[in-house]
Amino acid sequence: MGDVLCCLRSGGVVLTGNARAARALGRRYGQAQRAEGKTAWPTPRIYDWEGWLGVLWNQHLLNADEAPLLLAQLQERAVWKRIVQTRSDEPESMAVLAAEAWKLLSDFNSHGELQSFWQGRASDDAEAFGKWASLFDRECRKKQWMSRSDLAFFLIPSIQQGWVELPAEILLVGFDRITPAQRALLDVSHARGCTVRETATRAEDAPAQIIRARDFRDELETCAGWLLRSLEANPDARISVIVQNIDTARGEIERIFRRILMPASAGIDHRDALPYEFSLGQPLATVPAIAAALLLLRWLALPLSRTEISWLMLSGFCSSREEDGAELALLDAEMRKYSNLPLQARLQAVASYRPRVSSPASRSFFTMLGGLDRLAEREGLERRSRSISEWLQVANRVWSHAQWPGARTLESVEFQALARWEKFTGDLAALEFDGSRVGFAEFVTLIDRYSRETIFAPESRDAPIQIMGAFESAGQQFDAVWFAGADDQQWPPAVRPHPLLPVWLQRQAAMPHSSVEADWQLAREVTRRIAASAPECIVSYAERDESGDLRASPLIRECFAPQPPLSSKEFRGRLNFPIETLHVCRTVELEDSSPMPWPRDLVAGGADILKRQSACPFQAFAVRRIGAEELRESERGLTPLDRGNILHKVLESLWSPRGSTDLALHDRRDLLNARSNQSIHRLLDDHIERVFETRRGSYEESQWDREYLRIERSRLHSLLLQWLDYEAEREDFAVVAREKDFEAAIDGLKLRLRVDRMDLISSGRLILDYKTGPVSASMWDGERPDDPQLPLYATHGGVEDLQGALFAQIRAGEVGFKGRIINDTVTVTKDPKTNSSLNKNPLDRDMLGSWRETLGNLAGQFLAGDASVTPKSFPKTCRYCALPSLCRVAETAAALEPEEDLDGDDGSESSPHE
Numbered sequence: 001m002g003d004v005l006c007c008l009r010s011g012g013v014v015l016t017g018n019a020r021a022a023r024a025l026g027r028r029y030g031q032a033q034r035a036e037g038k039t040a041w042p043t044p045r046i047y048d049w050e051g052w053l054g055v056l057w058n059q060h061l062l063n064a065d066e067a068p069l070l071l072a073q074l075q076e077r078a079v080w081k082r083i084v085q086t087r088s089d090e091p092e093s094m095a096v097l098a099a100e101a102w103k104l105l106s107d108f109n110s111h112g113e114l115q116s117f118w119q120g121r122a123s124d125d126a127e128a129f130g131k132w133a134s135l136f137d138r139e140c141r142k143k144q145w146m147s148r149s150d151l152a153f154f155l156i157p158s159i160q161q162g163w164v165e166l167p168a169e170i171l172l173v174g175f176d177r178i179t180p181a182q183r184a185l186l187d188v189s190h191a192r193g194c195t196v197r198e199t200a201t202r203a204e205d206a207p208a209q210i211i212r213a214r215d216f217r218d219e220l221e222t223c224a225g226w227l228l229r230s231l232e233a234n235p236d237a238r239i240s241v242i243v244q245n246i247d248t249a250r251g252e253i254e255r256i257f258r259r260i261l262m263p264a265s266a267g268i269d270h271r272d273a274l275p276y277e278f279s280l281g282q283p284l285a286t287v288p289a290i291a292a293a294l295l296l297l298r299w300l301a302l303p304l305s306r307t308e309i310s311w312l313m314l315s316g317f318c319s320s321r322e323e324d325g326a327e328l329a330l331l332d333a334e335m336r337k338y339s340n341l342p343l344q345a346r347l348q349a350v351a352s353y354r355p356r357v358s359s360p361a362s363r364s365f366f367t368m369l370g371g372l373d374r375l376a377e378r379e380g381l382e383r384r385s386r387s388i389s390e391w392l393q394v395a396n397r398v399w400s401h402a403q404w405p406g407a408r409t410l411e412s413v414e415f416q417a418l419a420r421w422e423k424f425t426g427d428l429a430a431l432e433f434d435g436s437r438v439g440f441a442e443f444v445t446l447i448d449r450y451s452r453e454t455i456f457a458p459e460s461r462d463a464p465i466q467i468m469g470a471f472e473s474a475g476q477q478f479d480a481v482w483f484a485g486a487d488d489q490q491w492p493p494a495v496r497p498h499p500l501l502p503v504w505l506q507r508q509a510a511m512p513h514s515s516v517e518a519d520w521q522l523a524r525e526v527t528r529r530i531a532a533s534a535p536e537c538i539v540s541y542a543e544r545d546e547s548g549d550l551r552a553s554p555l556i557r558e559c560f561a562p563q564p565p566l567s568s569k570e571f572r573g574r575l576n577f578p579i580e581t582l583h584v585c586r587t588v589e590l591e592d593s594s595p596m597p598w599p600r601d602l603v604a605g606g607a608d609i610l611k612r613q614s615a616c617p618f619q620a621f622a623v624r625r626i627g628a629e630e631l632r633e634s635e636r637g638l639t640p641l642d643r644g645n646i647l648h649k650v651l652e653s654l655w656s657p658r659g660s661t662d663l664a665l666h667d668r669r670d671l672l673n674a675r676s677n678q679s680i681h682r683l684l685d686d687h688i689e690r691v692f693e694t695r696r697g698s699y700e701e702s703q704w705d706r707e708y709l710r711i712e713r714s715r716l717h718s719l720l721l722q723w724l725d726y727e728a729e730r731e732d733f734a735v736v737a738r739e740k741d742f743e744a745a746i747d748g749l750k751l752r753l754r755v756d757r758m759d760l761i762s763s764g765r766l767i768l769d770y771k772t773g774p775v776s777a778s779m780w781d782g783e784r785p786d787d788p789q790l791p792l793y794a795t796h797g798g799v800e801d802l803q804g805a806l807f808a809q810i811r812a813g814e815v816g817f818k819g820r821i822i823n824d825t826v827t828v829t830k831d832p833k834t835n836s837s838l839n840k841n842p843l844d845r846d847m848l849g850s851w852r853e854t855l856g857n858l859a860g861q862f863l864a865g866d867a868s869v870t871p872k873s874f875p876k877t878c879r880y881c882a883l884p885s886l887c888r889v890a891e892t893a894a895a896l897e898p899e900e901d902l903d904g905d906d907g908s909e910s911s912p913h914e
């Protein structure tokens with residue numbers, strides 16, 4: 001910092017290799033001023049290279065008679081896009097590559113080689129670029145435009161003629177490489193009397209401790225332990241953690257650093273600042289407030305996925321009252337359950353939904369949607385072409401109508417993001433510089449794409465730990481540095497030459513990544529610069545990743561004095577930081593053994609309550625007593641639960657007791673008649689269609705929806721035909737009840753029960769339960785039966801002359817009865833084998849008594865408020881349960897004896913209608 005202060009005090013300018021280093025030096029300078037007791041000081045002249053060119057350009061504009069239009073990045077991109085797509089359907093990414101190639105030519109003073117591109121010295125891609133580049137050059141000359149990439153060379157004559165004012169000194173900080181364009185401009189400045197110096201940050205043989213970790217996770221955990229100990233020893237320390245591929249590693253770093261450095265931050269109400277920050281920015285479009293603005297626009301042009309709609313509703317960025325959140329969450333849960341929206345829903349489809357439970361938030365949400373729909377119509381979004389700035393005015397009306405960015409007080413980072421957004425939309429408006437007009441859909445695509453490419457880096461909080469990439473760390477000094485990921489796969493990074501420039505040209509000009517040797521040389525410089533950026537340096541690598549074994553980068557051996565690496569375990573031992581202690585469960589146990597009994601005068605629900613009580617008492621308690629319910633996830637098509645429900649509804653509609661409806665079947669004779677006169681197909685289709693009709697939403701079905709539902713109807717038709725063929729082979733029967741509700745008290749527990757169907761046969765009555773999942777009669781056995789519905793009905797249903805309880809198994813390729821009948825005098829089907837298998841364990845007095853006792857016990861446990869987390873068969877019972885985050889079974893899993901899944905999936909976790 002001494003060099004920097006000295007240069008600034010003598011009126012010099014400090015230039016840094018990147019914007020991050022400029023900001024960091026600016027903060028250090030401010031701290032130094034405050035340390036000297038100053039309360040105000042002139043802004044220090046610290047710039048990154050682009051910022052410095054901007055200062056010179058402004059001076060040029062003041063003194064020159066005329067100047068070209070300096071294209072903003074988005075404007076230049078638009079010009080390249082037009083050129084690249086003029087005669088071919090190249091993707092827009094090609095325009096990005098072309099702009100990059102042009103910049104490389106400018107930075108490395110190689111425009112003179114362009115002509116050779118179409119003289120047989122270049123690949124097809126390079127030749128195509130050569131033509132685009134000449135068109136770009138011609139258009140810029142004709143229209144007096146200039147690419148920012150050309151600014152350095154453009155300013156050289158201006159400096160020579162004294163049109164720009166140069167400082168007495170330029171100090172270069174953190175330049176890993178100086179391009180020919182930069183060198184030329186600095187040389188001209190020097191020739192005009194400006195001293196150009198570079199800080200000496202490179203060291204030849206800096207010491208470092210090498211750590212060998214098992215894998216990346218072990219590497220990060222060890223690093224976090226070292227950070228913890230370092231901050232304990234010196235809370236004011238500034239430490240840098242350098243990580244390769246920071247974008248992909250960010251999630252894992254965040255999780256491990258939070259857990260080790262600030263475990264309290266796992267609490268949802270935690271507000272304290274974390275001791276670390278990522279110095280790398282994020283795409284503007286991924287900042288939540290901006291994502292909400294973009295989704296609102298997109299929704300006016302296209303359907304949104306159910307996930308996006310839910311996110312928008314719950315984000316808080318589209319509501320006028322801060323307290324709307326809970327009501328909108330309830331509305332979202334209701335819509336997931338009942339709205340029948342397609343997976344991709346237009347705004348109009350959601351706007352037409354009528355909520356079952358109205359609330360101030362839901363009313364204002366639907367008013368907002370209705371208003372947006374009218375606004376879209378009024379503004380002619382689907383018909384009109386406008387300039388970008390006109391569309392931005394429309395977009396502002398959309399956001400304002402949607403109350404964006406909401407009523408919540410924004411945090412500092414959100415304010416900064418909105419400020420960046422304002423600047424971004426200003427830049428976007430400049431895209432109409434060439435008079436182009438676009439439709440709304442294209443405008444939405446543009447704003448979405450460009451905001452994804454715009455990086456937003458919030459102001460640094462100056463957290464003690466700065467996480468950054470190797471090249472971004474240039475020009476900064478720390479008290480300690482940890483360089484992670486220094487294995488032979490990641491360092492030096494493998495990067496290929498630019499695809500639109502001939503390799504010979506890139507080598508000749510020594511462009512980045514033009515040769516292995518050049519990249520090796522640069523990485524060696526960077527490694528030494530990192531080691532010299534702090535008095536303490538630790539370098540680590542993992543011995544394995546998902547692709548196999550790894551070794552330390554050869555650069556590490558080359559740059560640091562040979563010494564055996566320490567294993568991560570040994571290193572943590574030295575730090576007195578056993579990582580294993582971190583995996584100890586941090587649950588706080590609150591003993592409260594007082595159960596909450598169920599009020600006996602209240603009906604607890606259906607048979608499902610005892611099914612859940614039997615599977616796991618906590619599940620029954622959570623679902624019935626505290627209303628815990630799984631949020632439905634949108635799926636493309638019908639879920640197994642939907643299919644089960646539809647099959648039940650169709651059979652309920654198809655079979656009915658005589659006298660209830662003419663359209664239905666009443667007994668076996670009706671069925672045989674319908675089969676013999678061929679009306680069975682139409683009958684089935686009518687009932688299937690009727691049920692599908694009741695499920696149809698108010699939205700417009702897509703072609704895919706229509707085709708999918710047609711296939712589902714046909715699949716159901718053929719499945720039910722198989723079942724009716726089976727029923728036709730039964731002994732005579734007549735349906736006497738279906739979906740019949742009644743109330744029963746099970747040892748004091750009031751339940752509302754429903755049986756799918758009751759048939760009258762010659763000897764008495766049978767109760768039937770339709771099942772589309774795999775079932776067996778053993779699901780009624782034991783003290784914790786998997787499916788107690790038919791036992792409940794058999795014991796408490798008051799059925800006269802009960803002859804049997806049967807599962808009607810209706811699955812593709814597997815139809816038939818499973819269950820129990822009272823003895824061998826009962827004949828259910830004409831097949832003697834089926835009758836004898838149903839009679840294997842007869843439904844006699846003993847069995848009914850044992851069922852009564854089991855069901856009474858379960859009812860008693862529920863009444864007493866038993867909510868123990870004791871799944872019947874761990875982990876099988878938990879496999880399809882939605883409550884593991886509520887019961888926290890994972891934390892007590894060690895105490896539960898895992899059971900081997902010997903019999904596979906017996907359907908015990910299947911949904912009620914499977």
Ligand code: SF4
Nearest residue numbers: 616878881884887889
């Ligand atoms: S996840 Fe397992 S332990 Fe937890 S409530 Fe569900 S069944 Fe019970």
